[in-house]
Amino acid sequence: MPAVSLENVTKVYGGDTVALDDVSFEIPEGEFVVLLGPSGAGKSTMLRVLNGLTQPTEGEVIINEKPVRGERSEVGMVFQMHYLIESMSAFKNALTGGLSRSNVAQSLLTMNSEEDKRAALEALDTVGLLDEAGQRAGSMSGGQKQRVGIARALVQQPDLLLADEPVSSLDPKAAKDVMRYMKEAAKERDLTTVASLHQVNIAREFGDRFLGVRDGELIFDGDREDLTMDVVDRIYYGEEGNEEGQNLATTAPERGDADE
DSSP, X not given: OOSEEEEEEEEEETTTEEEEEEEEEEEOTTOEEEEEOOTTSSHHHHHHHHTTSSOOSEEEEEETTEEOOSOOTTEEEEOSSOOOXXXXXXXXXXXXXXXXXXXXXXXXXXXXXXXXXHHHHHHHHHTTOGGGTTSBGGGSOHHHHHHHHHHHHHHTOOSEXXXXXXXXXXXXXXXXXXHHHHHHHHHHHTOEEEEXXXXXXXXXXXXXXXXXXXXXXXXXXXXXXXXXXXXXXXXXXXXXXXXXXXXXXXXXXXXOOOOO
């Protein structure tokens, strides 16, 4: 059985805004999938449907053979904005990933289990920040903060990791560092991962499989060799492509924003 299945999923907002239109796909365990598409294509809605924050209007989402009915603790999330508590250390921020298994009051009083503490240190080690575990999050660089966000998600011990434009605000070097650590974490833990990106060059470097979304429809599903510039042009500009040709196709997605 696949780790993740979307079966004829449609999501309509406000009665007439179709965010996802009859989308179906399966993801085997451990695969690293990248979502590509222009702003407003439906990528963020797809991630919200996968983590149970948004219910489909039609169709079904299945994770580990169980239909998704509301937010799932076994689904970890890395956000575009890291949402760290900047007055707390990297270690304490990573610890908050264990909230799904701990009493909130206990967590706030730092009465975390030894298991969670070990998991936080292991996760920080995985993302290359073990030596910075005691550093206050507010003094970290943007790339380091995002890596703490990945560590926090790993402490949750998820079966599925989702990332919504995790490197859109970072410079190219920091973006590649974050993606490299995320990919290594996924490989190390055989963790099924779905990340939405707008930087096509970074997507090519780190993705195993690519899903192209446009106007709520899944218009491409393939591997790196299949992701030609003609395909990129079709994903971002439609069937006719862009009159400026392939040169623009390589650069315009770099300037794109996360979809609403």
